[in-house]
Amino acid sequence: MRNLSLLAALLLMMTGVCPLRALNWDFQTVRDAYFTAVARSVTVGTDGRVHVVYSALPEFGNEAELDHAVRTPATSWVVTTLASIPSSNLYGSAAVKCDSFQHPYVIYRQPSGGVQFRRHTGTAWASAVNFAGSGGSSQTLAVAIDSANDLHLGYTVTGGTLRYAFWDRSASSISYRDEVHDFTYVFEQVSLLLHPTSERPRMTYSRNGHLTYAVRGSTVTSAWTSEIVRSNSVSANSIAGGSMAFKGTTAYASYYDPANQSVYLASDSGNPWARELVGSFDMESVSSISPATRLFFDSAERPYIVWRRSGGDLYVSSKRGSSWKTALIAHTSEADFGAAMHADRLYVAYATPDRTTVRLATAGVSPAAEFGGWAESVFTPTQLADPLVSGVEADPDLDGVANLLEFAFNMPPLNAGVQTMAPGTGTQGLPASTLEIGAGGAAVIRIEFLRRRATVNSGLTYQAEFSSSMTSGTWTPAGGTTTVTPINDDWERVVVLDAPPAGSQRRFVRVRVTQEL
The missing domain is CATH 2.120.10.10 (Neuraminidase)
Known part of the structure; x- marks a missing residue:
């Protein structure tokens, strides 16, 4: 076994200012194999269930359909066809909202031009209720649900009239309807x-x-x-x-x-x-x-x-x-797409360029996942106003670890005492490095560290690098294997194995943390 000496080092590196980073988007297929599909609307209930409404013309068929798709983080998409529509109505308006019971309401334009909605009772989809009478031409519509789970709708009809309708959920028909503007x-x-x-x-x-x-x-x-x-x-x-x-x-x-x-x-x-x-x-x-x-x-x-x-x-x-x-x-x-924000996460529903697939793109925008939001949660207003206390390079507890690294490795910035994470189980602390016996009896450096997951868009990048001399220009990314294990929605555990060059007697390792501001 080669006798390698080991030094674990951390490097803090700042990048240039970029007020909006490219968000880390997650893409999911809602439904595919259509001849033509148009995404209409998306909403997210407080239970985390995602609802997408779209219209589509099946690959084999002459009649289009209005579909509702729903999923939870632990399930696949469940699709229900709510209405059959002529292919000429493929681009008709539709919207989806959830009430306080997390039951979806889908509002859509009928082929005749009127407006209907269907709601889920928790066990099944109820029959359609008419908002606008037959013969109207609803070119566009918008919907909201109040705290009493009553429905409010804005829609247009032939002749250029903008209407408002209100539905008391205890009523069997529309409770009130009037005209917001009635002009040509x-x-x-x-x-x-x-x-x-x-x-x-x-x-x-x-x-x-x-x-x-x-x-x-x-x-x-x-x-x-x-x-x-x-x-x-x-x-x-x-x-x-x-x-x-x-x-x-x-x-x-x-x-x-x-x-x-x-x-x-x-x-x-x-x-x-x-x-x-x-x-x-x-x-x-x-x-x-x-x-x-x-x-x-x-x-x-x-x-x-x-x-x-x-x-x-x-x-x-x-x-x-x-x-x-x-x-x-x-x-x-x-031209049409659906978008929503829920719990500091963006949801965008759209059709692929070939119009055969409905997709959902999601990205976290949580301020708490960024350094500024984290700082607001751990420092007082007076401390936040002092960059020598709350700045990225400050070390208010004098433990030798700058605030940015405290943020990067889930450490308390006001509680002195540098600690190394416990390998395999630790959820906070500096990277842990050890020597292990690799293939053929060779010594291999193993480094383990915590990393904020890309989906929370923290603005941080982590890079494990190795060197045999620590001189400038000799640091290189790991040549061995990297294993990533999720811990929760915010954190993951990263283990990197080095592949040292033949003849190395000394080996150094560092984790470089880079922040995009």
């Missing part, structure tokens, strides 16, 4: 949300070149009042892709302005609304049955806008500090 204009890109405290419905919609915001009065039968979010006199219905979200109790809207090919974020901070430029993009022609943008806020109130670019690519734009950055999600050829 085309209403498109309807978004509907309930105020987070009063639950009064709000809508945004495109009307005659304007992005408009409407608010319902204090009761379900009160009148609607409206104001212009953004005007555009270039052409009718030119402000498009409106989507709404609340940050606290303030309404925000994302939209696309084709006059300058730009995406904007507007806030209801006065009249007129304040707006900021997200970016200038060559967007796809906006579908009249689906907004071109989807707006969300994470638990740290950071905005995320999912949108589709001309050429068939889905992107997400997000803001860090004062800068907006954009990253690719996936390629697609359909």
Whole structure:
């Protein structure tokens, strides 16, 4: 056996600033083997079950179908066909939401143009309920469910009328219906949300070149009042892709302005609304049955806008500090897609470029998984304001381990005492390195360390490197095997074996931790 000496070293390395890293997306096939498929909507219940609604034309068949697919992290997708539709209605509107019992409601356009919904009772799908009478032409729709599990719907009908309907779940038919706007204009890109405290419905919609915001009065039968979010006199219905979200109790809207090919974020901070430029993009022609943008806020109130670019690519734009950055999600050829955010995780449903497969892309955006969110959870406001205490290179407990490494290896930054993780069982601590007997009786260096899983998007990369001299330029990645074992949703255990070159008498190992800011 070669007599190798061993040194375990840690190297902290900072990279350049990148306000939005490329998120680590997980891709799942919801359903395939279709002739044509169009993703419509996605939602996630508080129980973690993911619901996707899409329309599809089977590979062998003349009639299209509206499908609901559901899965949990531990199960495969279960698909139910809710309605048969003519192939000409393949691009009809549809949406899915869950009530407080985690039962899905699917709202969709009928071939006749009216609107129906079906809900799951917990044991089976109930019969359809009509929202809009037959003969109407619902070009677009939006839905919300309140704390009493009553349904609110915004939809358009022939002639350019935007309507609102309300369904008390104890009633056998629609409880109330009225007109938000009744003009000879085309209403498109309807978004509907309930105020987070009063639950009064709000809508945004495109009307005659304007992005408009409407608010319902204090009761379900009160009148609607409206104001212009953004005007555009270039052409009718030119402000498009409106989507709404609340940050606290303030309404925000994302939209696309084709006059300058730009995406904007507007806030209801006065009249007129304040707006900021997200970016200038060559967007796809906006579908009249689906907004071109989807707006969300994470638990740290950071905005995320999912949108589709001309050429068939889905992107997400997000803001860090004062800068907006954009990253690719996936390629697609359909203008329609579904998007949702739940528990600081993005969910995007779309059809593949060949239109044969419905897929779901998911990515974690948790602020707590990033250094800044972690720092907020372990330091006081006074400590956070002092970079000598809470900064990435600071060592407030004077144990020789910088905060970034404490974060990387699940260690307490305010509790002195350097510790090495227990091999095989440890869930915190610095990497553990040992000498082992390898094949042929040769000595092999084994290093084990904790790593934040890529799916939580911590912004960290870990690299085990080896050297025979520790001089610059001699550090190389491991030439042996690497074994990764998940511990939980956030952490995994990594074991790396070295393959030292022949004749080595000394061998050094380090784990390099790199942070993207």
